[in-house]
Amino acid sequence: MSVWDSIRYAVAAVLMSIGAFFFLVGTLGLLRFPDFYSRTHGATKCDTVGAGSILGGLALLRGFEPDVLKIVAIASLVLLTSPTAGHALARAAYRTGLRPWTRRIEGGGQT
Amino acid sequence: MVxxxxxVAVFLxxxxxxxxxxxxxGPTALDRVLxxxxxxxxTMVLLVMLAFVFGRPLYIDVALVYALLNxxxxxxxxxxxxxxVLEGDWQ
Amino acid sequence: MKAGQCAALLALFWLVLTGRLDLLPLVAGVLAAVLIAVWATSSLWQRDDPPVLSPAQWLRFIGYTVRLVRDIVAAAIVVAEKVLDPRMPISPVLIVHRAKFDREVSRIALANSITLTPGTLTVDIEGDEFLVHCLNEDFAADIVDGTFDRRIRRVFEEP
Incomplete structure (x- = not known):
């Protein structure tokens, strides 16, 4: 166990703790927010960061192995599919007539 | 480390x-899907962690498939x- | 060009999945990648604009991704503050944002970037209109003043 290894392990542990924290926050958002759209906010964002952080920590823990590429592939997949899934959910809710309790603003008409 | x-796995x-x-x-069906x-x-992250805990790299492939399926x-x-319906025009 | 890039990406993915360099799996993977790429370019992307990028665009895309990751982390912290605040200070609004792009890829990139940044979520896309749900009106500032549009145009629309 060299110094380099201990630093690596410590950083991996910190990253994984941060990820676990964001997972907890995402779940709390899922439980606490008042309507469906806000819940989608909490779930998609915090889950992306949580999963990315934990997977990054695990990749660091593994060191230089071919498996790390697989973990990176999973992380980029999550980064790519999580917003798409959130968008599909929100669109289905909007098209089937679930209205959020808001006012609608006509604005931001850039070209 | 194990x-x-x-x-972390039990916490997740x-x-x-x-x-x-x-x-x-969930009040609406979409809440449940979410x-x-x-x-x-x-679960996907948990599978990658279990690959490390049990020392079986094969679980990482399972996690990859799980992410796609999810x-x-x-x-x-x-x-x-x-x-x-499940058939019909896309978009 | 199109088929070649697609085949290279698929072969790379195959390499990541198998994780070693034996002859037989390598040949099988490259063969499958080429076949799928030819099929995709000939029949799947017949009408649509295929999502291929030039080398310069790839470089800028990597820079854009790094910047986006930084934005996402900042966004997640802001949302976490909102969730953990016992008073829950949110007042959601729906905003219609118009942005005109030449390519399909740019629209997808904009929609995904909006969803990944804090407090904003793309709900619907109709033509050039993006319907964005914001947790607070302040979060919409970056989208309404067109910062995102300019960034994405710089990455994907210039050759």
């Missing part, structure tokens, strides 16, 4: 079971909910 990994499992509350209570999607993400399930479920 003890720490076990701790506990958080995922809290999500089940929303899947059970909760299942969130649980799926957590995404496809969500999109198909919302599509079915939105249009009522």
């Amino acid at each position: 003890v720490f990994l076990w701790g 499992l506990a958080v995922a079971s809290i999500c089940l509350y929303r899947a059970y209570m 909760a299942v999607n969130v649980i799926g993400t957590k 995404f496809v399930t969500t999109v198909v479920a919302t599509r079915c909910f939105e249009t009522g």
